[in-house]
Amino acid sequence: MPRKNKSSVSAVENKGTTNDTEQSKSIKAEDPDNVKSESVLDLSKFKFEKKSRVKIEFENDSPTKDVPDKKGLWEPANWKDFLVNLRIMRANNDAPVDSMGCHMCMDENAPPKVIRYQSLISLMLSSQTKDQVTFAAMERLRSKGLTVDNVLAMSDEELGQLIYPVGFWKTKVKYIKKTTQTLKEQYDGDIPDSVEKLCKLTGVGPKMAHICMKVAWNKVTGIGVDTHVHRISNRIGWVKKPTATPEETRKSLQTWLPFDLWSEVNHLMVGFGQTICLPVGPMCHECLNRDICPSSDKGRKSPSKKSPTKKSPKRRKVKEIKQEDR
Numbered sequence: 588m589p590r591k592n593k594s595s596v597s598a599v600e601n602k603g604t605t606n607d608t609e610q611s612k613s614i615k616a617e618d619p620d621n622v623k624s625e626s627v628l629d630l631s632k633f634k635f636e637k638k639s640r641v642k643i644e645f646e647n648d649s650p651t652k653d654v655p656d657k658k659g660l661w662e663p664a665n666w667k668d669f670l671v672n673l674r675i676m677r678a679n680n681d682a683p684v685d686s687m688g689c690h691m692c693m694d695e696n697a698p699p700k701v702i703r704y705q706s707l708i709s710l711m712l713s714s715q716t717k718d719q720v721t722f723a724a725m726e727r728l729r730s731k732g733l734t735v736d737n738v739l740a741m742s743d744e745e746l747g748q749l750i751y752p753v754g755f756w757k758t759k760v761k762y763i764k765k766t767t768q769t770l771k772e773q774y775d776g777d778i779p780d781s782v783e784k785l786c787k788l789t790g791v792g793p794k795m796a797h798i799c800m801k802v803a804w805n806k807v808t809g810i811g812v813d814t815h816v817h818r819i820s821n822r823i824g825w826v827k828k829p830t831a832t833p834e835e836t837r838k839s840l841q842t843w844l845p846f847d848l849w850s851e852v853n854h855l856m857v858g859f860g861q862t863i864c865l866p867v868g869p870m871c872h873e874c875l876n877r878d879i880c881p882s883s884d885k886g887r888k889s890p891s892k893k894s895p896t897k898k899s900p901k902r903r904k905v906k907e908i909k910q911e912d913r
């Protein structure tokens with residue numbers, strides 16, 4: 588005869604009324620065989636509980652397994668040494684930003700509202716422009732009285748002549764005029780006091796807004812990441828992964844850099860980028876961080892640093908060909 592398989596037996600045993608079930612329970616309790624069955628079930632249950640405990644103990648024994656990948660807990664190697672060296676290298680305050688940066692472009696004797704307006708205008712001019720050029724343009728503007736009303740009274744041509752040759756000066760004339768009109772109509776000639784509102788002004792982005800909050804309102808709302816801070820942060824490995832834009836760099840830096848350094852790091856890096864860690868040909872030989880910087884000498888085109896093993900065979904080959912030609 589064919590044997591009943593287990594599932595078919597179970598299906599048959601599971602059929603019955605409620606009374607049948609209760610009767611079955613009382614019989615099982617008295618029947619030694621059924622007691623054995625209960626024991627098997629209990630043992631199975633016991634094993635399951637034990638597995639759970641083992642699993643929990645394993646997790647408790649490995650609390651740091653995923654810590655390096657959790658947001659906010661990563662930080663770059665040697666960053667405190669980098670910072671100390673940056674402070675030493677910047678101690679002389681001899682970079683263009685120190686004497687001609689946006690924070691130096693305002694008329695200190697003007698009313699606070701006018702000083703804040705001038706700080707915003709200097710930041711708008713500074714985009715894609717050297718500090719020396721921005722500073723000179725601001726001096727020309729200030730000589731005409733750099734206020735909301737005076738700028739609105741100027742023609743585009745006159746404003747253009749005053750700010751030339753800052754980068755994208757024609758576009759900036761339009762941005763300055765539009766933003767100044769907005770300030771007149773919506774903010775009583777003052778500037779907004781939040782990053783969100785500043786970013787709604789024509790020609791103002793997050794980088795400008797965060798720096799403006801610090802310079803104009805003395806509030807730290809984020810790290811001001813310009814081209815220098817963006818470039819240097821990637822060179823020295825202060826971003827967890829390479830970043831493509833200053834805004835990405837700002838967000839990455841803010842995940843780990845202590846808040847009380849946010850303002851200082853902009854000032855340190857901008858001047859450092861103007862004097863030593865130059866965009867092209869960084870002067871690594873003068874840099875106190877050269878021994879711990881992952882990009883040390885990588886940006887310099889030094890033939891002596893290239894691997895001779897790759898070049899030598901080609902050069903030999905060229906020589907051999909020339910000799911054969913003779």
Ligand code: SF4
Pocket residue numbers: 822823863864865869870871874875876877878880881882883884886
């Ligand atoms: S070692 Fe060179 S690349 Fe690195 S921070 Fe210094 S100047 Fe920049």
